[in-house]
Amino acid sequence: MLAITDNGFAGKPEAIFISWLLWQPxxxxxxxxxxxxxxxxxxxxxxxxxxxxxxxxxxxxAGSNRPMH
Structure with a gap:
């Protein structure tokens, strides 16, 4: 779902996140x-x-309020 290119990824983080949410079964x-x-x-x-x-x-x-590595 995340389009990663040589220059980063396509789209703003929030737009990618919302798109991902909408595509979940x-x-x-x-x-x-x-x-x-x-x-x-x-x-x-x-x-x-x-x-x-x-x-x-x-x-x-995911329910984490701390940084995830």
Whole structure:
């Protein structure tokens, strides 16, 4: 769902997050799925502020109020 390019990713973090939410299947455990996205975004060593913001949005949905690595 996240379009990562050589120059970062396509779109604003909030728009990507909302799009991701809308594409989740009915009945999906959003906290579990959000945690998977946090883990995917953690792969990027060079943290872009937009990626960090997107990761924080997913972490919030996953139920964490602390930074996730």
């Amino acid at each position: 009915h009945g999906a455990d959003l906290a579990v799925e959000a945690l998977k996205e946090v883990q995917r975004l953690s792969r990027y060593e060079k943290v872009d502020p937009d990626i960090a913001r997107l990761k924080a949005l997913f972490a919030s949905l």
